[in-house]
Amino acid sequence: MKEPLLGAFETPTHNHMLGARQRLDVPMRRYRNAEQVDYCIVGVGSAGGVLLQRLARAGFSVVGLEAGPFWDTERDWVSDEAGSYNLYWNDLRITGGEDPLALGANNSGRGVGGGSVHWAGFTPRLHPSDFRIHSQDGVGVDWPISYEEIKPYYELLEKEIPVSGPAYFPWGDPHGYPYGPHPMGGCGDILIKGCTKLDIRVSIGGPVAILAGSHGDRPHCIYRGFCIQGCKVGAKQSTLISHVPDALEHGAEIRDHCMVSRIHLGKDGRVTGVTYFDTNGREAEQKAKAIIVCGYAIETPRLLLNSACPGHENGLANSSGTLGRYLMAQAGNVVLGRFEELVRMYKAPPAHALTEEFYETDPKRGFARGFAVQTVGPLPIAFARQMMVAKGAWGWGMRQVMMDYNHWGAIALLGEILPWEDNRVELAGEKDRNGIPVAKVTFNLHDNDKKMIEYGKNKVMEIMYAAGAEEVVQEARYAHLVGGARMGNDPRTSVVDKFGRTHDIPNLFVCDGSVMPTQGSANPGLTIQALAARTGDYLISQRSETLSRSTHSTKQPSIRYDLSPPGTWGKGVPRLT
């Protein structure tokens, strides 16, 4: 039999499940290494999954190289904290600075779907003000795009994910959601009660990337509470279940357990392919006409730094010297309150209610920008580790406080830490098992950040007391990672342009959270996926220009509504504004 024109197909080797009901049964295309594909995507996570789907649908040959496994959710995922270890990026990284970040389980995914596999699923949009905080508040930097430019992509992704939430979300640019809000759990009730006492508005039941009703072959939420351990139900979105099946159906290939170590540059100043270590630890090379790095805020700078070569001694796409810099995490202080009555916070998704009442700058508070307050729902191991710091508990004290686990509720700060040049990713002296230098992360809080955290933490504690807690403690921590390869119009101060194209190399792109110049007080997941869809539309509109020439347009193409996964359309979104 003759081989198909674009390479061989491989049928699934087992009953591959993506959630409780969705079965992956399409054969996957297999490209040969020497075959020059149109696009090679490094990292099939939140952004990589969406891009893979868009480019495949538009007819490009595209390979996604993913360092982790291609999950079969029934076989690989469990309703268990300790058993979910493999969902996280657990390889060595060095973390330092005055306020070092915890990495791994806290913020870094591994495997197809990436961090969207273990996010809690909050999907607020950025506010219009987030795109111009330098003009408006004199801090950070403005984005090269406005809210209006990303808004259609927010609306589109809210349908593709799809997002459950209230009919009217009052903050930023007010809007409603296609699926209805979720019922409340114990921590949501605490947030409502505390905020109501203090006359603070709360959004309940969302916005979250968790289905309140079934959607095609994805069932609705069953309120089991293990969202950040990977949703076996398939109710919480990850790109693994929302975009990857459609990508494969349209001819994309995903090569899992493939860790890219280096990007190659040709004599003409264009990238030509990547070297990676495959599932057996063997080195291989994939040729491509263009490369999109989607490795997130740490692995993206690490790969570009590790790809330094003559003419690019400081790393690929780093003529500005900003690669790896302006790394951000959000302040995520968890506030825990003990109640006389039982709470049982392990039920319901951790993410189900929030307020953005403190999101914007208020000059009276003495710092720029602000924060959100959100529900969390730590399971026993996470809760015990929080108590280790929040109460200084160990030994008999730990046993005692843990026997009261069901009396505690938790809500958390999500505060905007500003982009600072000294918060960065570099290469450490140590190497991983493949001999690739690992990342070293440096993080320092600055004055504005400290003031915001102090004020925000006290406000969240005030809410917890107002809800009726008899004892309130808190643990300082951080949530999410963005920045490190920021977008901008000026090649001297940014790594990529507003579409993710590196200023230095015309066929090398970055598309993930690392391109975000600022982060607001919104969880970054929705914004990352929206930016990926937008970059996808741009690449598709450029067609062959991106793949062959050095000249390129900087005009925003019109949004493509015909490239969404099946089941996106026909949902009602209330329009109350």
Add this chain to the structure above:
Amino acid sequence: MSRREHSARPVNPETGDPLPVRAQPGYYPGFRTLSQKAFWDEATRNIVLSRLEIIPPIRFFSAEEAPLISAICDRLLPQDDRDELHKIPVVNFIDDRLHANRLDGYRFEGMPTDQEAYRLGLQGISKIAQHLYHNSFVDLDPLEQESVLQTLHDGHPPAGQEIWQGLPVHRFWLLLVQDVLGAYYAHPFAWDEIGFGGPAYPRGYMRLENGDPEPWEVDEHRYQWDPPPGSPSAKFTPVGGSSEHKGSPGQGGTH
């Protein structure tokens, strides 16, 4: 009853008598998450049951280190009120992590590898025990052992400075305690103790509000108990001593 057994058990606050050893301490008598295992998916059932059925052998810690780390874990998360059949083998799970080199995805700058940190930390703890009580840690009584560990919690170990110079004591303390917590509260016996409903796929939960129990969960039945009198670990003092310690970010995922 020997002195050691007596001083290690929680007491009835009214009588001062030690509480009886139980199969299941905690306020949820008769509650067993494992009673629901038929309603769990296979992958989850396998991994939870493996914790009861497959106790990893000690391979990382040496024959000299094993009794010491065991005695340390017995104080960091005491189980003196559990009967022998229902003790959770915390040390074996920690040993297994170190043997298999399962990392948390990061290492603080200035910290040695996790394995090296444990080796050094055990030496440091031995030195503190010798310095304070002129005896080896394993031969101290439980309250003395707690006092030794309290100096690490406070960030002021009184001996072994040559070790703590290369092993930041605050970071080592958090590494040690978080490993112990990760092993203990992963075990279904611990879930029964604290009334955590456990795995719930594909069945799910339905009573989400007001702390209401599912039909298969049980109500809380509290009883009064105090930690062993004089126990330093019952006092809830800030990690790193009285001054607020910098740079102890949260470890596991919450957001």
